[in-house]
Amino acid sequence: MRFSEAWLRAYVNPPLDTAQLVHQLTMAGLEVDSAEPAAGTFSGVVVAEILETSPHPQADRLKVCIVAAGLPEPLQIVCGAPNARAGLRAPLAMEGAELPGGLKIKRSALRGVESCGMMCSAKELGIDENAAGLLELPADAPVGTSLREYLQLDDTLIEVDLTPNRADCLSVEGIAREVALLNGLDLTPPETAPVPVTIGDTLPVSLPAPEACPRYLGRMIKGVSRSAETPLWMKERLRRSGLRSLDAVVDVTNYILLELGQPLHAFDAAKLEGGIQARYAQPGEKLSLLNGQTVELHADTLVIADDRKALALAGIMGGSESAVGETTVDIFLECAFFSPALIMGKARRYGLATDSSHRFERGVDFEMQARAIERATRLILDIAGGEAGPVVEASGSEHLPKREPIALRSARISRLLGLTIEPPRVKDILSRLGLNPQDTAEGWSVTPPGFRFDIAIEADLIEELGRVYGYDALPRRQPVIPAAMRPVSEHSLALDRVKDVLVDRGFQEAITYSFVDDALQKFVEPELPGLPLKNPISAELGVMRTGLWVGLLDAALKNANRQQTRVRLFETGLRFIQRPEGLDQRKSIAALVMGTVNAEQWGEKTQPVDFYDLKADVEALVRLTGRSEALSFAAGSHPALHPGQTAEIKLDGECLGWIGMLHPRLEKQLGFEQNVFLFQLDQDILLQRTVPKFKPLSRFPQTRRDIALIVEAGLPVDRLVDCAQTHGGDLLREVSVFDVYRGQGVEPGKKSVALALIWRDDAETLTDAKVDAAVATVVEALAIAHEAKLRD
CATH class of the missing domain: 3.30.70.380 (Ferrodoxin-fold anticodon-binding domain)
Structure with missing residues (x-):
């Protein structure tokens, strides 16, 4: 979550400087990743207006501009920006100005034409990365005014790394609520009074899937001006939060998302047919999205639709066919609550990641919608004009989240935190958290507000008390735990000992994901179906691994693509195999080698690694167990291994694992340019050790x-x-x-x-x-x- 400190202080202004504020947020569990100035360090830059332009006599790409800068006489500036034109107001670095990086502006001659300053882009001022042209300012920007004062650039951009349970802080108001709580101050939220209804136009709204969308609000707004300009203050707040200004209506919906944490969407009312419904997608239904992507919808995907077609991926992204455009006059503004469990993972399934899905997946305040739509309506009317109709609401109240009272005991607070917090202080903290505490015989009864999905049990409440009271203020005591030595059987071989042997033999340990690409895993072990993940982090990591080879092959390929031709890797971890009786989680150890036996040297000829080199590594591991005589290798077949260089490894008659050379088909498919050898062993079998026993030495010769x-x-x-x-x-x-x-x-x-x-x-x-x-x-x-x- 990125936001402007100045915007935050409009809500609550604690007597802290930026460094103290950042420290306070971090200590409260909202870790601050960065705090950067809103603009670079510069001086002598003012708002200027280009009065006229003419071509440079000696350079086709340069223009000679006559610029008003609040001085008695206009200045002559040579400029190469493509958007330099008469009537444009843009920043001008005057003679003597200093720009970020220590650049000082002097009067100079460019191709024989004198220039008395420099017109600036946003990148040159350290405001933005955009260097495509001059930074365009509003037409009413006061000429001659200091740009730093006009844009209020003495600001800090703070980025907070939030844990998934703190969705309530995915808004400026949520962060401000925390700051007010930590400093004992009152919050001053924006005015969200109901907007007067001046027209009677509505669209019917229905909820065929109330378990996925238990609340949906919509409102018609007619007669908006598409030429309306988004105010500078809103543009700046959006920019400093990482969003570009697009147009007035879209900017307002983005602004509410940042301000209140509630995503909204605006449809072009002229493109809607019939009523609005939140339903599941129909078989074979397709939707063209705002990003230009066309997706075929899955049956469990929730969509917003009219009577004829799907309009948007609910909670993720709108469709291009119903989007607000240049010809839009009337809009239908929607504001909804979607169940986090039903939205979770849907965006990633389609290769999407949006600000809306990020919030809906974690949980949006289900009591926020009416307030958010009124706030958005007021901003749209103030900026783009128009008339508002009544708010139409459809609700499945039985599917809305339930907020049950939680009992908080005073004695439990002392036991878990290790200190006693005075009851008035406890009640004040709970009240400022929005928990509405009620006194009971043992402590308090509290009901979590709609924006705190993470508070469900007593321990959650005590965690909040400790967080607000201050982690650094909690007493530090060593726990009293009786210590007892646990017996370690000599018949068990330590896994670290096995790892040490492999490291001694030139291997390096790898740690790869336990979830892998299903397509690649099917090539390696087609007979073992992978356990699919409900919420994969990417489409390429969609199933749990049935073996360790897929991760090692991927690591080896990445090394090979970076000119590392000699690779010796091993990994230990779990394999996840589906059995009729349930999920079988097997501890395994696997290794991969390719390249030469030894690193390049002068004392020995280069020799490529072969099957027997890796076989020697397996034998070295088994020697640790004292069971070398029970080790055997039998020719076998494995779908991932070469038909003529594959062996099943047995120890005391049990299948210890497999060893062999990668199948030529897989080798070619993955892009390896040399032979790859692998083994995989069952840890439980390998780590069974035979304890050495002494035998008397024979007096007779052999x-x-x-x-x-x-x-x-x-x-x-x-x-x-x-x-x-x-x-x-x-x-x-x-x-x-x-x-x-x-x-x-x-x-x-x-x-x-x-x-x-x-x-x-x-x-x-x-x-x-x-x-x-x-x-x-x-x-x-x-x-x-x-x-x-x-x-x-």
């Missing part, structure tokens, strides 16, 4: 025998290892692969696999005969199970 086997080239080596361990007997302590060979001496379609077999007997020294017999048993079992032959 015996090693190496065998080289010829097997089918496609046979997984771990099957040979498993078979050897199964048939090697109790004395076989270890089986390891130390060589795999294909080439000369091995027939095509075959490979040579060399196994190291280690035996040991803890009771006696093994004899060669006993070991030879065991080796023969293993070789025979391998021959039977896998047609393995000893290599010559």
Whole structure:
């Protein structure tokens, strides 16, 4: 919420300077993001009028202007602004003036023509970013008057960052209400007396969807002047709040939105057919909006319509067909209350974000509409003329928000805030908050006003008391909490330990959104439907993630697009999987690598990362659990991974996760120019740790025998290892692969696999005969199970 300090002080003027006011608002929970001057630092700039212009003799884009500046004689000014013309009143920096940035104006010659000053744009004066031409002033601006005094530029623009629960402060009046409360002052709101009705014209109003729009007010205003100029004071207040002046009627509706926090809309009455209704959109119905966008309406979207067509997206944006235009003479002014729950998220669904939807989503005072429409009517009549008809109201009172009394106990205040606030002070604060406190035996009974949607329970009231009393004035005490050491099982591996290993191996931790693009997720895991969000922050982040790969792929792609070709990322977090029995939230850890194994260096040749590099990272993690012997990789298929480089990871027979190279189709679709490798593991399985146990050292030596086997080239080596361990007997302590060979001496379609077999007997020294017999048993079992032959 951005507003002018001068506008705020028209409501309430506390004895505080700007810095003190900003601090007070921040300490009250209305965090001030910025406080900037309304204009740059300048002097010597006056209101001037261009009397005549003529082309510059030496430059096509320059004009020679004769300018009146309140001096006995006009001045000659050379100007290049496209809107410089006779009769225009605009700022003139006189000779000796100083502009923002330290620029000093001197008499000079431009292309041989003397210039006695400089006509200024809004940007040159630090007023606005618009530099398209001279700052045009009203035709009645007094020539020779100081521009700073005329525009009252000794002002500060304050921007407050409001939390979603403080919708009551999305207006100057709401901020002023807070300032008056904090300083114990009275508020002086603008006059909103009913406007005299001079015509009987009305339009019938109906509410087919009262649960979405429980209150709607409308009024005919006939004979408005479209040539009427918005007053300078209103233009300036709008500009300083970040809104451009458009025309008198639209400016008034925008002004009321900023002043009271109540959005309004004006329709061209000549373009309306029949009565007005707030209804849900019809199937296939389309609407052309004021921003030029045409949208196809969803069935749950509330629209304002006449008897033939939709006129506006309710609470969001008006339609172009019924908009006020240059030929408009009669207008229909609407002012409504829309249910926040029904408006929430609708604007973002259509790719829109408007000041109106921002307020209606958070909650507008449902008691404000009559006051707002009277205030707007008065301003329109004063500025653009016309005659006002009676206000027509349709209401579904049973659907309006209910404000139930809340009991506030004195003892509860002391318990939660840690101090005692005197009852008169409590009652004064509650009264200034608009809560109308009534005394009870235990404290007070209060009823929240229509503009405070955030007050519903006793704790909310006590929070308000603490906020107004002053957070910095509350006592600071250490809580008395009994401390007890919680047991930590040695069978659980700490997640931070896992993260440390990945960091040690060159990975960086990433934190991505838990909600992702539904289209991309369907490519990665099409068999798992994503849980849709009711109110997504954008259309690209509309569902909860079923896995961590989508976020990591997006992060890797952003790195690749910024010339970061070597990427090693990991993330831990929840996956959200819909099951028939409910939502399954799984803790997972995932990683992504692409680029080279090592960073570029002189000592080693550059080598691209491959499947086995990432497999080594997974094995390093499993080693932390002491269960490496139970780890296995089995060829498998996953829709996001390459058909020939995909493995299911198993630990003690359970599916630990998946590892592989990104599918070429996805790689091409996403725009990667190199191979990408990923793994994803189940945290609950990974973090189960086997506690090491001591075994006595054997007094007897071990015996090693190496065998080289010829097997089918496609046979997984771990099957040979498993078979050897199964048939090697109790004395076989270890089986390891130390060589795999294909080439000369091995027939095509075959490979040579060399196994190291280690035996040991803890009771006696093994004899060669006993070991030879065991080796023969293993070789025979391998021959039977896998047609393995000893290599010559």
